[in-house]
Amino acid sequence: MPRWIPGGPSDEAAMLAEIGLKSADELFRDIPKKVRLGRLGIGAGLEEIDVVRTTDKILDRNRPYSKFSSFLGGRITTPFSPAALDAILSRSEFYTSYTPYQPEASQGMLQTLFEFQSLWVELSGMDAANASLYDGATASGEALLLCHRVHEGHRFLIPASLPWEEKSVLANYAAGLPIRIEEVPYDDRTGRLDLNWIRSAVAAGDVFGALVDLPNGFGHLDEGLPEVKGLLGGAPLVATADPLALSVLEPPGAWGADIVVGEGQGFGMAPSFGGPLLGLFACRQELLRFSPGRIVGATKDREGRRAFTLTLQTREQHIRRSRATSNICTNQSLLALGFVVYASLVGPKGLAEIQGRLAEKARTLASALSTIDGLAAPRFDAPYLSAFTIALRQGSPGAFLDKLRRRKVLGGHSLADPRPGQTAPEARILASVSEATDEKDIRRYATAARAATAALKGAP
Amino acid sequence: MTFRQARWDEPPIWELNPPAENSEAPTVPGVPEILRRRAPVRWPELTELEVVRHYTRLSQMNFGIDTSAYPLGSCTMKYNPKVSEALARRRTAAELHPDQPVETVQGALEILWRLERALQKITGFPEVSLQPAAGAHGEFAALLMIRAYFRDRGELDRRTEILLPDTAHGTNPASAMMAGFQTKEIASKDGCVDLEHLRAEVSDRTAGFMLTNPNTAGLFESQIVEIAETVHGAGGLLYYDGANLNAILGVTNPGRMGFDVAHLNLHKTFATPHGGGGPGAGVLAAGDRLREYLPVPRVVKRGRKFALDFYRPKSIGKIKSGFGNFGLDLRAFVYILSHGEEGLKAVSRRAVLNSNYLGQKLGAFLPRPFRPLVKHEFLLSGAPLKAHGVRTLDLAKRLLDEGVHAPTIYFPSLVEEALMFEFPETESRRELDQFAAAFQRAVTDTPAHLHAAPTSLSVGRVDEVLAARQLLLSWKDLRERPGNLETLPTVGSPP
Numbered sequence: 034m035p036r037w038i039p040g041g042p043s044d045e046a047a048m049l050a051e052i053g054l055k056s057a058d059e060l061f062r063d064i065p066k067k068v069r070l071g072r073l074g075i076g077a078g079l080e081e082i083d084v085v086r087t088t089d090k091i092l093d094r095n096r097p098y099s100k101f102s103s104f105l106g107g108r109i110t111t112p113f114s115p116a117a118l119d120a121i122l123s124r125s126e127f128y129t130s131y132t133p134y135q136p137e138a139s140q141g142m143l144q145t146l147f148e149f150q151s152l153w154v155e156l157s158g159m160d161a162a163n164a165s166l167y168d169g170a171t172a173s174g175e176a177l178l179l180c181h182r183v184h185e186g187h188r189f190l191i192p193a194s195l196p197w198e199e200k201s202v203l204a205n206y207a208a209g210l211p212i213r214i215e216e217v218p219y220d221d222r223t224g225r226l227d228l229n230w231i232r233s234a235v236a237a238g239d240v241f242g243a244l245v246d247l248p249n250g251f252g253h254l255d256e257g258l259p260e261v262k263g264l265l266g267g268a269p270l271v272a273t274a275d276p277l278a279l280s281v282l283e284p285p286g287a288w289g290a291d292i293v294v295g296e297g298q299g300f301g302m303a304p305s306f307g308g309p310l311l312g313l314f315a316c317r318q319e320l321l322r323f324s325p326g327r328i329v330g331a332t333k334d335r336e337g338r339r340a341f342t343l344t345l346q347t348r349e350q351h352i353r354r355s356r357a358t359s360n361i362c363t364n365q366s367l368l369a370l371g372f373v374v375y376a377s378l379v380g381p382k383g384l385a386e387i388q389g390r391l392a393e394k395a396r397t398l399a400s401a402l403s404t405i406d407g408l409a410a411p412r413f414d415a416p417y418l419s420a421f422t423i424a425l426r427q428g429s430p431g432a433f434l435d436k437l438r439r440r441k442v443l444g445g446h447s448l449a450d451p452r453p454g455q456t457a458p459e460a461r462i463l464a465s466v467s468e469a470t471d472e473k474d475i476r477r478y479a480t481a482a483r484a485a486t487a488a489l490k491g492a493p
Numbered sequence: 494m495t496f497r498q499a500r501w502d503e504p505p506i507w508e509l510n511p512p513a514e515n516s517e518a519p520t521v522p523g524v525p526e527i528l529r530r531r532a533p534v535r536w537p538e539l540t541e542l543e544v545v546r547h548y549t550r551l552s553q554m555n556f557g558i559d560t561s562a563y564p565l566g567s568c569t570m571k572y573n574p575k576v577s578e579a580l581a582r583r584r585t586a587a588e589l590h591p592d593q594p595v596e597t598v599q600g601a602l603e604i605l606w607r608l609e610r611a612l613q614k615i616t617g618f619p620e621v622s623l624q625p626a627a628g629a630h631g632e633f634a635a636l637l638m639i640r641a642y643f644r645d646r647g648e649l650d651r652r653t654e655i656l657l658p659d660t661a662h663g664t665n666p667a668s669a670m671m672a673g674f675q676t677k678e679i680a681s682k683d684g685c686v687d688l689e690h691l692r693a694e695v696s697d698r699t700a701g702f703m704l705t706n707p708n709t710a711g712l713f714e715s716q717i718v719e720i721a722e723t724v725h726g727a728g729g730l731l732y733y734d735g736a737n738l739n740a741i742l743g744v745t746n747p748g749r750m751g752f753d754v755a756h757l758n759l760h761k762t763f764a765t766p767h768g769g770g771g772p773g774a775g776v777l778a779a780g781d782r783l784r785e786y787l788p789v790p791r792v793v794k795r796g797r798k799f800a801l802d803f804y805r806p807k808s809i810g811k812i813k814s815g816f817g818n819f820g821l822d823l824r825a826f827v828y829i830l831s832h833g834e835e836g837l838k839a840v841s842r843r844a845v846l847n848s849n850y851l852g853q854k855l856g857a858f859l860p861r862p863f864r865p866l867v868k869h870e871f872l873l874s875g876a877p878l879k880a881h882g883v884r885t886l887d888l889a890k891r892l893l894d895e896g897v898h899a900p901t902i903y904f905p906s907l908v909e910e911a912l913m914f915e916f917p918e919t920e921s922r923r924e925l926d927q928f929a930a931a932f933q934r935a936v937t938d939t940p941a942h943l944h945a946a947p948t949s950l951s952v953g954r955v956d957e958v959l960a961a962r963q964l965l966l967s968w969k970d971l972r973e974r975p976g977n978l979e980t981l982p983t984v985g986s987p988p
Contacts, residue, residue, distance in 0.1 A: 150966055
């Protein structure tokens with residue numbers, strides 16, 4: 034057993050005596066016999082050396098993506114992490130602290146969160162950002178709820194091309210409201226949203242908001258997005274945007290978005306099997322009082338010095354309870370710290386350069402795959418940055434990706450919803466490059482894909 | 494102890510090297526003209542040393558468990574073991590993408606599977622999901638499961654109410670509202686649920702009753718069996734808020750107490766770090782009525798292989814991307830592996846002992862509102878200080894000057910001027926005695942000193958009212974609303 038619990042029997046006995054109890058059992062005498070337990074059936078505790086051995090033995094059954102030619106990506110990416118980033122994230126004054134309820138004791142984290150909010154405001158083109166939400170998908174869910182709070186109606190529009198996980202999360206965030214989520218169809222050639230469909234949907238009435246994504250669920254950039262706001266008849270527009278892409282793309286605020294959300298893990302933080310992630314959230318000033326999450330504001334202390342504190346807390350659950358704008362208590366402060374440290378280490382030019390290199394590699398990959406019989410790569414005729422969709426003419430994504438894996442290539446992920454009763458229009462894979470991708474990886478992908486498609490010829 | 498926090502007057506990062514105006518945005522292949530960024534991202538270009546020094550200085554202006562005792566009630570600020578940090582940083586844990594083929598993530602799935610099994614035993618429920626990102630997220634998901642359950646039974650139109658005690662964490666009513674329920678508060682009697690009031694309020698409109706046990710007054714709800722019978726008798730479900738689980742490991746559990754579903758906070762009981770407000774990690778544990786509704790995918794073991802099972806027709810689906818906060822789940826796994834059964838029982842025994850020991854000591858200075866036998870936390874009322882013009886807030890700020898964090902204050906609201914203390918098991922008797930001495934110095938200090946506190950931190954008492962009035966929330970605000978800047982001296986100017 035570890036040395037994490039102080040004292041021992043004599044220490045315990047002395048403390049018990051001081052509070053007038055004979056045994057530790059008396060501490061629990063208010064718990065009825067009827068609900069008491071016997072043994073749990075959990076094994077004995079281990080010494081640290083054995084904990085490390087046991088855990089490493091299990092972890093060694095994982096094969097990190099860095100051991101493959103990996104083309105995994107999408108909303109969750111596989112960025113390179115500068116050593117200085119982990120050095121800061123390992124400062125235990127940060128990672129062992131709690132939500133900064135006492136601002137005087139927590140200026141370090143509060144100022145960091147103020148800087149984080151400032152950075153997301155710059156990237157998104159919004160007026161104000163909060164101090165983070167759980168992940169990009171739940172940030173979209175909170176954005177839907179905010180739209181409903183500020184605009185009449187029962188219909189919310191989302192792209193049919195949105196990743197299935199995000200659709201499912203949105204459906205859950207909407208489950209408590211008397212509303213319907215409707216999917217905007219896309220053009221089969223370009224993947225672009227059908228703007229005419231949006232126009233008629235809004236004309237039919239009752240639309241309280243719409244969500245668009247950048248890049249979209251296919252990895253592509255939709256050149257029609259700047260027109261969407263004009264079609265909504267005043268209803269708020271939510272944009273889910275990739276922060277790295279925003280280093281080279283016009284902020285969604287410039288083309289009418291009222292709320293900009295996103296997934297921030299890709300700023301230097303390892304995906305860690307999908308969590309913890311970082312939900313980014315920003316909105317226009319007039320929506321702020323209805324918005325979710327913690328917010329840090331600048332103020333001064335009694336002596337007139339600059340200081341920071343949590344503010345607008347009257348929106349929050351610990352004050353407003355059932356009338357709160359959200360149930361957020363814990364958020365992702367440590368990852369917000371990572372986000373702003375990464376951006377500061379890399380710098381604004383560096384962010385754009387990373388995005389530029391990824392865009393070039395993605396082009397190289399597309400051209401290497403474009404000659405392969407049995408693949409459409411890219412599937413859509415539309416611009417893209419780091420990722421694009423591949424369509425398979427034969428075989429399932431699972432079979433194709435499995436053949437690639439055997440040649441040490443993680444070729445991306447299937448876009449199909451794996452839940453029962455879901456059918457996919459076509460076998461599609463999202464392939465993404467990363468900073469680690471080199472020409473050898475791309476050649477290996479092409480070779481493996483050529484062999485896989487040949488083998489799958491005639492498969493259903 | 495004389496305590497002085499670092500005071501660096503560290504400016505916001507953009508003041509270290511203000512970015513040049515009017516520079517050109519870089520061009521990148523593939524970006525269509527209509528979406529191309531016109532102006533570059535406005536952020537400073539800095540050296541690595543400048544960035545490292547900036548955030549190292551900021552870290553020195555922050556309390557953490559590693560620097561200070563942190564007795565926030567209901568937050569369970571226990572030591573975050575370093576071995577967990579080391580293991581979570583392994584490439585075999587961090588460099589895993591959630592879309593990797595299951596053959597390449599067998600270890601991660603095994604960690605999740607084994608942690609789920611351990612938590613089943615700890616909670617007394619047959620099935621556990623590790624998907625929620627945090628406790629409140631787990632509450633929301635559980636309430637969606639309750640919705641789906643009553644929808645399947647054709648009772649959702651009628652069962653629209655969630656009942657909760659007036660001592661409930663604020664997240665409970667907020668989560669219920671988000672899930673589309675109305676909430677109704679049940680009164681407390683002597684700090685516990687007023688069973689008569691509960692009996693009067695349950696009806697065929699009741700979807701569920703949300704309860705934390707021990708509750709936020711630190712008291713065990715000894716009538717839990719009767720509470721469960723009352724709620725179930727009306728056809729409602731019983732929800733367990735596991736924020737306070739640290740008091741009862743191995744002694745009792747929500748399954749045995751009659752609950753139908755529970756959330757736990759791995760960042761409380763299972764020692765994963767709070768990260769300055771997050772990430773947390775939530776757990777959903779469900780009994781037979783609700784287990785089919787847990788989020789997908791479920792981690793399953795088929796022969797000797799682990800897999801992800803999406804075939805759960807009744808599942809509520811996904812509540813976040815990925816499979817939960819795996820990095821935190823791994824730390825919780827390490828924590829349970831380290832303690833084992835006896836260790837976990839020792840955790841609760843010592844946490845409850847600490848709380849009663851310190852409760853008795855501090856009870857000499859301020860009244861304790863309810864019965865003295867508490868579990869993981871205890872309450873004091875700062876009401877008597879009001880006669881001297883002193884508020885609980887002043888006492889909290891004065892405690893900061895002793896180099897310890899303040900307790901949770903003004904919660905629960907049924908206690909006037911409440912102070913809520915929780916000293917988890919990792920704090921030694923010496924630390925408790927030192928805290929008691931610090932508390933005595935603080936509570937017996939002069940009103941003038943209490944009003945002036947804190948004086949030893951990087952800033953003095955922060956004007957929260959001004960923050961809410963001027964709403965300067967970003968660098969953009971500071972640039973564009975210069976009128977407000979008059980109140981904010983730049984760095985280096987004398988206070």
